[in-house]
Amino acid sequence: MKRRIAITGVGLVTPVGIGTQQTWGALLRGTSGIGPITLFDCREFATRIAGEVKNFDPTQFMDKREAKWPDRFLQLAVAAAHFAKEDSGIEVPEAEADRFGCFVGAGLGGVSTMERTYAALREKGPRHGFSPYFVPAIIVNMAPGLISIKYRLKGPNLSQVSACSSGAHAIGDAARVIERGDADVMFAGGCESTVTELGVGGFNAARALSTRNEEPTRASRPFDAERDGFVVGEGSGIVVLEELERAKRRGARIYAELLGYALNSDAHHITAPAPEGEGAQRCMRRALQDAGVGPEDIDYINAHGTSTRFNDATETLAIKRVFGDHARRVMISSTKSMTGHLLGAAGGIETGFSALAIHHGALPPTINYENPDPDCDLDYIPNTARERRVDAVLSNSFGFGGTNACLVLRRYRGD
Amino acid sequence: MDKAEIAKKVNEIICAQLEVAPDQVKPAASFAEDLKADSLAVVELVLQMEETFKIEIPDEDAEQIKTVQDAIDYVSSHVS
Numbered sequence: 001m002k003r004r005i006a007i008t009g010v011g012l013v014t015p016v017g018i019g020t021q022q023t024w025g026a027l028l029r030g031t032s033g034i035g036p037i038t039l040f041d042c043r044e045f046a047t048r049i050a051g052e053v054k055n056f057d058p059t060q061f062m063d064k065r066e067a068k069w070p071d072r073f074l075q076l077a078v079a080a081a082h083f084a085k086e087d088s089g090i091e092v093p094e095a096e097a098d099r100f101g102c103f104v105g106a107g108l109g110g111v112s113t114m115e116r117t118y119a120a121l122r123e124k125g126p127r128h129g130f131s132p133y134f135v136p137a138i139i140v141n142m143a144p145g146l147i148s149i150k151y152r153l154k155g156p157n158l159s160q161v162s163a164c165s166s167g168a169h170a171i172g173d174a175a176r177v178i179e180r181g182d183a184d185v186m187f188a189g190g191c192e193s194t195v196t197e198l199g200v201g202g203f204n205a206a207r208a209l210s211t212r213n214e215e216p217t218r219a220s221r222p223f224d225a226e227r228d229g230f231v232v233g234e235g236s237g238i239v240v241l242e243e244l245e246r247a248k249r250r251g252a253r254i255y256a257e258l259l260g261y262a263l264n265s266d267a268h269h270i271t272a273p274a275p276e277g278e279g280a281q282r283c284m285r286r287a288l289q290d291a292g293v294g295p296e297d298i299d300y301i302n303a304h305g306t307s308t309r310f311n312d313a314t315e316t317l318a319i320k321r322v323f324g325d326h327a328r329r330v331m332i333s334s335t336k337s338m339t340g341h342l343l344g345a346a347g348g349i350e351t352g353f354s355a356l357a358i359h360h361g362a363l364p365p366t367i368n369y370e371n372p373d374p375d376c377d378l379d380y381i382p383n384t385a386r387e388r389r390v391d392a393v394l395s396n397s398f399g400f401g402g403t404n405a406c407l408v409l410r411r412y413r414g415d
Numbered sequence: 416m417d418k419a420e421i422a423k424k425v426n427e428i429i430c431a432q433l434e435v436a437p438d439q440v441k442p443a444a445s446f447a448e449d450l451k452a453d454s455l456a457v458v459e460l461v462l463q464m465e466e467t468f469k470i471e472i473p474d475e476d477a478e479q480i481k482t483v484q485d486a487i488d489y490v491s492s493h494v495s
């Protein structure tokens with residue numbers, strides 16, 4: 001019999017809150033986490049707004065010496081793992097340590113550390129320009145590395161790197177590890193911190209970002225006719241995945257079952273989605289098939305919904321193709337309207353949101369939805385959260401390079 | 416710079432880099448065991464001492480610096 005996957009913990013560190021409850025509460029109130037950039041001097045940049053994690057103190061989650069060297073994306077990941085573990089109430093018995101693993105992805109890694117180090121290298125030369133911690137501080141897989149060291153997780157340890165779908169791929173792949181029997185518990189998700197000169201400048205150069213600098217909280221407006229690009233966010237979302245029977249034995253609270261996962265590629269263009277979201281369509285269909293549910297079973301979609309012209313129209317069309325008549329009934333929202341786009345962390349936090357939506361019977365809204373776009377004409381839960389029991393949820397994540405990941409979560413029925 | 420001054424500065428570097436309290440930095444304290452500094456942390460200390468005292472500490476010499484006293488002695492005999 002197929003081993004099933006329970007989501008028993010959610011850890012969130014986002015621009016709307018440090019901690020799972022704080023973030024979830026803010027989402028249901030429709031709070032925007034977007035504001036003026038404070039992490040670097042952005043005066044000359046076209047975009048001067050972002051979703052920063054405010055008042056983040058890494059020493060709350062790591063000891064002082066340990067907190068000094070890792071890039072911010074790693075500190076955020078350690079914090080999210082802390083909240084996930086606390087939320088799940090799970091312990092890691094030494095005898096079972098190799099049955100616990102960790103997959104945490106990121107899109108870019110330690111960009112701000114690279115910037116600082118490069119400046120120091122130019123100024124001081126190679127002997128004194130580098131910290132001996134430079135490489136450990138920037139590599140993506142130091143996120144699952146640090147988490148595994150902290151909690152003694154001796155099983156599979158890996159980072160998925162697939163741009164804006166990294167977090168979703170990490171969670172889907174981690175579920176497969178449990179399904180196959182290679183581990184019983186996986187900490188899985190994504191992390192990112194690219195509110196830096198190279199991060200914002202790079203996306204600016206690609207003309208991907210909103211430049212609504214005068215109205216930060218209104219800048220991320222997925223599916224709205226006046227959207228003008230995404231807003232970079234930072235943070236981390238990590239969930240605890242646990243083999244269902246194990247979760248039941250220890251009496252864990254089961255937010256939802258992770259029922260289906262699919263991953264594929266557009267094989268079309270480096271940044272633009274394929275026409276009609278062909279790759280996204282196939283990915284959604286395959287995820288539904290993997291979950292053993294039909295399109296009409298899905299009550300809510302946590303959309304990729306980046307607030308770029310291309311993504312939102314294409315994703316809408318892809319949903320219509322996959323869901324047919326049900327596309328008019330299914331409730332959809334883009335939480336990126338509030339958090340901004342957390343890139344490699346997006347799939348991590350959004351899987352967490354999807355689990356919480358099932359558990360709490362509440363759906364976070366798409367804020368800033370004011371002007372209907374004829375190409376985006378579905379129910380995006382505009383502006384106000386909705387109290388509604390949902391049983392099955394689809395979470396979409398699509399990344400540069402044409403990579404796609406879809407996850408299907410369902411209420412645990414006690415069977 | 417006299418030895419007392421050097422000792423004071425070395426202690427300060429160690430406290431700042433390793434985030435330890437001044438009373439833990441005893442002359443006989445070893446970096447690896449007593450102060451729990453791994454090899455990367457020791458490299459960082461050495462680089463910081465080089466910058467502060469404007470000296471160069473070759474890797475072969477750095478490997479011999481195992482305690483707080485070793486560091487103070489090394490700097491004292493190399494600082495101009």
